[in-house]
Amino acid sequence: MITKKSRHEINLMKTAGSIVAEVHELMKELVKPGVSTLELDEKAEKLIRNNNAIPAFKGYHGFPGSICASVNEQVVHGIPGKDVILKDGDIISVDVGAIYKGLVGDAAITLPVGEITDELKQLLKVTEEALYAGIEQVLAGNRIYETVSAAVEDKANEYGYGIVRNYGGHGIGRNMHEEPFVYNFRPGPPGPELKPGMAICIEPMFNLGVGTVHTESDKWTVVTDDGKPSAHFEHTILVTDSGPLILTQFHNKVK
Ligand code: MG
Numbered sequence: 394m395i396t397k398k399s400r401h402e403i404n405l406m407k408t409a410g411s412i413v414a415e416v417h418e419l420m421k422e423l424v425k426p427g428v429s430t431l432e433l434d435e436k437a438e439k440l441i442r443n444n445n446a447i448p449a450f451k452g453y454h455g456f457p458g459s460i461c462a463s464v465n466e467q468v469v470h471g472i473p474g475k476d477v478i479l480k481d482g483d484i485i486s487v488d489v490g491a492i493y494k495g496l497v498g499d500a501a502i503t504l505p506v507g508e509i510t511d512e513l514k515q516l517l518k519v520t521e522e523a524l525y526a527g528i529e530q531v532l533a534g535n536r537i538y539e540t541v542s543a544a545v546e547d548k549a550n551e552y553g554y555g556i557v558r559n560y561g562g563h564g565i566g567r568n569m570h571e572e573p574f575v576y577n578f579r580p581g582p583p584g585p586e587l588k589p590g591m592a593i594c595i596e597p598m599f600n601l602g603v604g605t606v607h608t609e610s611d612k613w614t615v616v617t618d619d620g621k622p623s624a625h626f627e628h629t630i631l632v633t634d635s636g637p638l639i640l641t642q643f644h645n646k647v648k
Contacts, residue, residue: 395573396566397590402496403631403640404647406566406592409498410629410640412444412491416460417502424504426481430462433487434473441491444646449490449497449569456613461488461501468557468598468606468615468623469501481507484517486625490569497569499594500641501627512601513622516554520599520624523548523577527595531587531630531637538576538584545597546578555604557623560615562594565629587632592640596627 398406416437423433438459441448448459456470463471463486464479471477471486479485488501503517523545530540549556562575573585577597587593600606602621609616617623629640 395564395585395591396571397588398566398592398631402566405494405496406498406629406631406640407644408646409446409491409493409496410642411644411646412441412446412493413489413498413500413641414643416440416489416491417487417500420487420502421504424479424485424506426479426507428479429475430464430471430473430477430479430485431475433462434458434460437489445493447492449492449499453569459489461486463488463614463625465622466617466620468600468617469560469625470613470615472611472613479506482509484509484513484622484624488625488627495567497565497567498629498641499565499569499627500629501596501625503624503626515552516599516601516622516624519548519552519554520597521626523597523599524595524626524628527597528628528630528637528639531593531632533587533589533632533634535587536583536585537573537587537593538580538582541595542576542584543579545595549597549599555600555602557598557600557604557606559606560598562596562627565592565594589632589634591632592629594627594629596625598623598625
């Protein structure tokens with residue numbers, strides 16, 4: 394079932410989204426060569442809890458971290474660790490979710506560590522552009538797969554990037570993962586119609602090489618099959634009568 398949010402729930406989601414945005418701002422400050430992904434995780438968790446929120450990922454199906462920290466060829470679900478030390482030239486995707494009074498915000502960014510190659514700069518730029526191309530299509534009356542998913546797919550194809558097909562976006566609200574699934578490519582059917590009050594996460598994952606991925610022996614970390622780097626950007630977006638509203642950005646918080 395696709396849920397529609399009440400005004401009150403939307404305000405709570407804006408607050409959850411603001412906290413997620415703050416975590417990402419903090420990550421931009423902290424990500425540099427020599428930092429461990431466990432350190433990032435601990436600081437993210439502290440910020441979330443200091444805002445009277447709960448890290449949505451911690452304990453989700455047993456996931457041990459408050460953030461997913463995925464480095465280079467890791468696509469999503471990287472487990473933060475004290476031995477995972479960032480190096481100059483790496484890229485790191487930080488996916489984070491916060492639950493505020495029962496409502497969830499979820500977003501991801503991929504950040505450069507020190508100086509990265511032009512090839513990687515372009516991968517990050519284009520993956521983020523694909524997210525915004527998808528967001529532009531979050532309009533009441535649009536059918537998701539022939540608009541949002543299509544816009545994301547077209548961006549990857551323009552640059553020849555591999556699209557990760559096994560994972561994608563989702564509805565969100567009182568649960569982190571609600572219907573509908575939001576493909577990063579045209580799956581065939583036009584998909585559900587977007588209606589005011591629906592909230593979805595759009596999250597393109599583009600690879601420099603092939604789009605195919607597998608899960609490592611830790612049962613979490615998803616990596617590219619060819620070992621080439623991957624980027625991931627995500628926002629939580631509300632469908633409104635006046636267009637898309639990004640919830641995972643700074644808003645006035647409600648108590
Ligand atoms: Mg998500």
